[in-house]
Amino acid sequence: MPPEFVARCREQFPALRRQWNGHQIVYFDGPAGTQVPQSVADAVSDYLLRHNANTHGAFATSRETDAMMDDAHAAVADLLGANYSDLIAFGANMTSLTFALSRALAKTWQAGDEVLVSQLDHDANFSPWVLAAQDAGAVVKEIAVNVSDCTLDMDDFRSKLSSKTKLVAVGCASNAVGSINPVAEITRLAHEVGALVFLDAVHYSPHALVDVADWGCDLLACSAYKFFGPHVGILYGKRLLMETLRPYKLRPAPENLPGRWMTGTQNFEGIAGVVAAIEYLAEISGERGSRREQLKASYAKIVAYEQTLTAKMLDGLTAIDDVTVYGITDLQRLNERLPTFSIRHKKLAPKELAAYLAEQGVFVWHGNYYALPLTETLGLEPEGAVRIGMVHYNTPDEVDRVLDILRGLE
Structure with missing residues (x-):
């Protein structure tokens, strides 16, 4: 630039x-x-001062909140390269969303199943899966790091993959040393043995383009406050998983997507700021197009x-x-x-x-x-x-x- x-x-x-x-x-x-x-702060302020309401009401500010949420799902889908906006869920932060997801996935595991985590990761993409595996009686294996350059040891990863592997959880990039993981290759290898792949894109998303469609990952999480927005967590998942996994949710909460993964009343003002952050990132290109x-x-x-x-x-x-x-x-x-x-x-x-x-x-x-x-x-x-x-x-x-x-x- x-x-x-x-x-x-x-x-x-x-x-x-x-x-x-x-x-x-x-x-x-x-x-x-x-x-x-400034545009993010303005969006948060404008929502709170002019549109503040809960969703699905029969009055103007509620309908405006519904429209803002639709815009937000579409904006994040564009940011992540997802084909459908209803595959995007919001939450308090990446950690809370990952804990909720780990509990749901653990219900599908049994004793002897294996979960792979990485020594290169933030603990939010480590401990939730370790704890969930313990609850299910599954085995946790750690993908080693090449200490000399702090990169993921891909040979070690390949050696630990097996037909018993149910989930591979890795980060797109290290929040400590900046190493970028070959997530498309990791996903391909995991899918060859029938394992799901969860990616942590929190540190990656301010720096490089996320592309869930190209990578083929099954699940991905990130946080808007890392890409110039407010404190809002984001979860993406493939449709089959998002529709069939059973989240821990309240009885009146919706069963359809994306609501079934969005626990409680959302941080609407923060989500308005997420839209503004994505618009900022799009506009600095100076280019036309979608x-x-x-x-x-x-x-x-x-x-x-x-x-x-x-x-x-x-x-x-x-x-x-x-x-x-x-x-x-x-x-x-x-x-x-x-x-x-x-x-x-x-x-x-x-x-x-x-x-x-x-x-x-x-x-x-x-x-x-x-x-x-x-x-x-x-x-x-x-x-x-x-x-x-x-x-x-x-x-x-x-x-x-x-x-x-x-x-x-x-």
Whole structure:
């Protein structure tokens, strides 16, 4: 993306103008939740002030809420590449939706069945399946990680797949180190043995185009607050599963899709903001066409730009002797990772380094960021690491700022 394009994007995010301790804030905390454009805040406010009601009533604001929800299902279907909007369900967050889904799926498992999870994942795509398997008497197997570059060990995955495998749960990308998983291949291999595939696209969705139709996955979840929207969870599933699995639900709740998977009264104002976030992502393409076509064009620009940020950050981090970078550092493999970096510094513990950066207006995360399976595998507990995460509103100058601070510690 040319500099003027990035500048136009940044102008839409009021938070980017804020200062701290006399410094312009650098938001490198995106993996825990991105900032939002003004249009998202406006959509939330407009809904609350002018359309606020529950659904399926006979009066105007309720009918307006029904229409907004229809728009939201269609918008998310476009974002995920789903063919039908009724296959999209909303919930409190990805974790809650995954727990609900895991309980329903566990009812179809029996003793001796196997579930595959990954050591590269956020715990929200690990513990729900482990707990559900325990309830059903199923066996959990962990797909190993190549420690040298924090990628999924595909040979280990193939060796653990069998006719007993009922579910494979993996992330599209690591929220800790940015590694991108070959989810289309994983899905194909899992389907060959009759297993279902659940994908966690929470960390992937701000950075690259999700395509459930192309990948062939059976189920997928993500969270709007990671792609410039409010705190809303999203679940996609293939029709047969969404219609035949028995969710834990209230008796008056609908049996038809998507309502049977949407527990309780929804966060309507947040969902209005989800539509605005997707519209933002579509509009920054500057292209004409359907919303899905616009999203494809936008994400192509985002990927290309973020790879330049990744290359600059990696080039700088790997040149600092006191810094250890976990994950892919080869500049020839930029297409295998996102602009998310976990590091450790020899002189400061992760919490100390995060606090030091924060005082200078650079906001980063420390700890394990709920990627506990990976930090345990890497031997980083209990302190974890420091995560620097960028999205398309970050800039090369911001990369230079954090690198200059880190160099100054030597």
